Amino acid sequence: MLLVGMLCTPISACEGTADIVIHPEFDLSYSFESGLEQWSGDGVDLFDPIVTWSAERTGQQASLGGSSVQLSLDNANGVAKIWIERGFTVGPSRAYNVDISFDIGTADSGQADSWRLLAGAHTSPPDIASELTVQDATGNGAVSGTGLVWLSKSYRVSASSGADGRMTVVIGLWGTSEGARSYYIDNVRLLFTRAF
């Protein structure tokens, strides 16, 4: 619950300005050690030609514990977007700041041909590319090579919940060039704070 620690009586009228303490409404974490923890894969622009993709837990890579989510995309059309998403119930029809932090395992080295990360919060699950929130490139900072590097990413986004109190968080990839790649997501942290 979000608590605003300010009680004003008519007599005091808030003289002295009591400290205002805002607590996060939800502070959640996911490490995918035993499953997808109610995250599920989704995507858009997956046709013409049909692209193959998957979002699955794997024990082959991890930045925390022994498992992560592997996002694999054979980007035959050069424009596919895939992600994991999870719905949350928060206060209805309210604006939130959502701090989205996660580790991304990427083998994209060099200066060119990185793809892009997606990280956003949405009133309803996104259906088209223009609804997605595009973030950093996937480059891992290495000059060359094919080794996997884990990067820590953190973004603050804003979104309003629906009248039903639902909100969807998305973490994923925009495949901006053709080719087949795999990335790994682990150590997801979400912080929902009401925005005033």
Ligand SMILES: [Ca+2]
């Ligand atoms: Ca993990």
